[in-house]
Amino acid sequence: MSEVLVVGSGAAGLFSSWLLARDGWPVIVVGKGTPSSAMSTGCLRRMPEACHEKALNFLADEGMPMVTGERTGISKLGTPFECWLSPSHSTWGPEGAPGSVTVVGFQGHPSLHPNLISSVLGHQGIRARPLTLPSTLPPDIPLTALFRDEGAWEGVATEVQRTEGGTVHLPAFLSRRDYWRLDWLERQCGRTVLEAVTPLEAPGQRLLDLMRARAIEAGASIWDGRTVTSLTVENGSVRTAIVRGGLEVREMEVGALVMATGGALVNGLGLNGRELVDPFNAFKVLDDGDVLRGGYATKEGRLVSRSGNVVRNAAGAGDCVRAPCKGYGDGLPHAFESAWTAVKALEGA
Ligand SMILES: Cc1cc2nc3c(=O)[nH]c(=O)nc-3n(C[C@H](O)[C@H](O)[C@H](O)COP(=O)(O)OP(=O)(O)OC[C@H]3O[C@@H](n4cnc5c(N)ncnc54)[C@H](O)[C@@H]3O)c2cc1C
Numbered sequence: 001m002s003e004v005l006v007v008g009s010g011a012a013g014l015f016s017s018w019l020l021a022r023d024g025w026p027v028i029v030v031g032k033g034t035p036s037s038a039m040s041t042g043c044l045r046r047m048p049e050a051c052h053e054k055a056l057n058f059l060a061d062e063g064m065p066m067v068t069g070e071r072t073g074i075s076k077l078g079t080p081f082e083c084w085l086s087p088s089h090s091t092w093g094p095e096g097a098p099g100s101v102t103v104v105g106f107q108g109h110p111s112l113h114p115n116l117i118s119s120v121l122g123h124q125g126i127r128a129r130p131l132t133l134p135s136t137l138p139p140d141i142p143l144t145a146l147f148r149d150e151g152a153w154e155g156v157a158t159e160v161q162r163t164e165g166g167t168v169h170l171p172a173f174l175s176r177r178d179y180w181r182l183d184w185l186e187r188q189c190g191r192t193v194l195e196a197v198t199p200l201e202a203p204g205q206r207l208l209d210l211m212r213a214r215a216i217e218a219g220a221s222i223w224d225g226r227t228v229t230s231l232t233v234e235n236g237s238v239r240t241a242i243v244r245g246g247l248e249v250r251e252m253e254v255g256a257l258v259m260a261t262g263g264a265l266v267n268g269l270g271l272n273g274r275e276l277v278d279p280f281n282a283f284k285v286l287d288d289g290d291v292l293r294g295g296y297a298t299k300e301g302r303l304v305s306r307s308g309n310v311v312r313n314a315a316g317a318g319d320c321v322r323a324p325c326k327g328y329g330d331g332l333p334h335a336f337e338s339a340w341t342a343v344k345a346l347e348g349a
Helices: 011-022 049-058 114-123 143-147 150-162 180-189 202-217 331-348
Strands: 004-007 027-031 066-074 080-087 100-106 127-133 167-170 192-195 221-224 227-234 237-245 248-253 256-259 270-272 275-277 302-304 310-316
Touching (some): 011 027, 011 202, 011 256, 100 114, 100 150, 127 150, 150 180, 167 180, 180 192, 202 221, 237 310, 302 331
Parallel strands (some): 004 027, 004 256, 100 127, 100 167, 167 192, 256 310
Antiparallel strands (some): 066 080, 227 237
């Protein structure tokens, strides 16, 4: 089997890689920068209809189990956050909102503001008490640094045990490897422990770590910090790619290609004035005047050349693909669904 080049190592690229590698394809993933997947809340707002069983298999993780269904969590601001798939300590299910919550923040640290959140929760009918714990951590250092030793955890458990309230609400700061500590805290203080559902912090990075680990386990090779700078398309197929990174420039033969480069925010697509453009100058891009929903034109998953012909061995997935119906908070489910369609298209080619 010839090599599949996946360009972009966010949710769409990693899920495609996992599917392809499990089916026996040799897969190389080339990725640069921080994918927007790592900035997300790490939760899916809706079920990815076309492939939800496969997506669940992909995200299965004993250390940070995912829960599904109609679920609600509390955002960093105390507002409700609805989602269908989330890490087990982020949301509650049909049993309903907690009656009373202790909101834990750390002195002088911006990770969570207990007074603000308690007030917002109060307006939703949830009895909330603020608890500010002492901390000497500068505001620009992530809380993870405070919790490297067991003593800090013991301290939080002791303080929380002294308070009233059934649920403890914490900032979301744990890495995937340390997620088990929330179970430990729950056992120690005899309360349900919930973390804030927060973008631009640990939750998205955890989801990315998990997806990378799963793609590597399945056999995909990930080349980090590299950029695919050009592609040649001949006779209706992508033939070669130039990959640059560090001091190296490599030309590789391409058996098949998954374009999963993300939106304009991560330079997956270029902007010429207000118009979206293909940085490779090879494929058709449509934006209908809406750059957030615009992207590569596809036909049943496969990319279309600038002259309008379907490219036989290239498919597109995720934010770089045009999705006229994509709604707010729909990015991750769309990344999974479009990756599934892309892989089916390539395997059927
Ligand atoms: C702050 C924030 C919060 C969000 N919250 C949610 C949420 O709660 N739920 C939800 O469903 N969605 C959310 N989204 C949207 C969601 O994160 C994205 O829609 C989704 O992650 C897109 O995945 P992707 O794989 O298509 O792209 P990305 O994750 O952006 O990955 C694309 C990667 O490809 C790289 N790349 C680009 N060009 C090249 C090249 N030539 N060579 C190599 N690599 C390249 C990019 O640098 C990037 O790293 C959020 C987005 C943001 C910014």
